Amino acid sequence: VRLNDETKACEVVAEQVNEVDMGMYCVNPGSCSDFTQFPYAQMTVDNTQIDELEENGSGVVEGWTAVVTDFVDGEDLFTVQYGDAGQVKLHAKAQLPNGKVIEGVSNDFVYKPAEISLQTVSNYSGDILAKAGEAFSMSLQAVNAGGEVTPNFGRETPQETLNIASIASIRFDNTTVAYTEVGNARVTAQIADQDYLGTGTIITDHNIGRFIPFAFEPLTAEFAGTCTDFYYMGQPQLIELSARAVNASGAV
Numbered sequence: 001v002r003l004n005d006e007t008k009a010c011e012v013v014a015e016q017v018n019e020v021d022m023g024m025y026c027v028n029p030g031s032c033s034d035f036t037q038f039p040y041a042q043m044t045v046d047n048t049q050i051d052e053l054e055e056n057g058s059g060v061v062e063g064w065t066a067v068v069t070d071f072v073d074g075e076d077l078f079t080v081q082y083g084d085a086g087q088v089k090l091h092a093k094a095q096l097p098n099g100k101v102i103e104g105v106s107n108d109f110v111y112k113p114a115e116i117s118l119q120t121v122s123n124y125s126g127d128i129l130a131k132a133g134e135a136f137s138m139s140l141q142a143v144n145a146g147g148e149v150t151p152n153f154g155r156e157t158p159q160e161t162l163n164i165a166s167i168a169s170i171r172f173d174n175t176t177v178a179y180t181e182v183g184n185a186r187v188t189a190q191i192a193d194q195d196y197l198g199t200g201t202i203i204t205d206h207n208i209g210r211f212i213p214f215a216f217e218p219l220t221a222e223f224a225g226t227c228t229d230f231y232y233m234g235q236p237q238l239i240e241l242s243a244r245a246v247n248a249s250g251a252v
Helices: none
Strands: 019-028 065-068 086-095 101-105 109-111 115-121 128-131 136-143 162-164 170-173 176-179 183-191 203-212 215-223 239-246
Touching: 115 183, 115 203, 128 176, 136 162
Parallel strands: 128 203
Antiparallel strands: 019 065, 019 086, 086 101, 086 109, 115 136, 136 176, 162 183, 170 176, 183 203, 215 239
């Protein structure tokens, strides 16, 4: 690059560079997930897969990948995609025709999960999830835009976690959950500290299913026939019954 004597602007004087070597670093967490196990999580630059850079112990950085470039006036735009979560940065280098190597490192930037998936296990048919107050299993996962789990989520420092926004009818007990009311329940899954690596929260609403009464508790049982003092044997008798729906704790 030199200063143009007439325009006083910088201009490119080197021959065109057609390839740039690129790699990535996982900043937080401090290491990337296993791209062999989770190939969809690997970063791509213009659809070229980029590896995590590592020092080989002798001061040499390994893991570079050549990316085809098309510089115009010293500038090229790339499409970067990453299927995992966390704070990362890019490193690039290129060798000029005169043999000189130039390098550059991006600022740190964060990919946060696209949403939070929720799965439940039901022992009932149809849309019934459980009885009111009855324990059932629920699991949450941070996923990317393709619905695939982000394997690096939860390995951050400090560790990020997921939870269900607190509502009065939800009760947590270790690995199980209970909903103490009846009807269709809607819950909100979220980042526990509501701020993923300084980029804000992630909120996903879920309709988890229908809850039915745990039992019906009888209240009254009265004869409702026209005779009040006796009935003939075998004569139909009208009885008025009343009951109330309760949950597993016996609460209405």
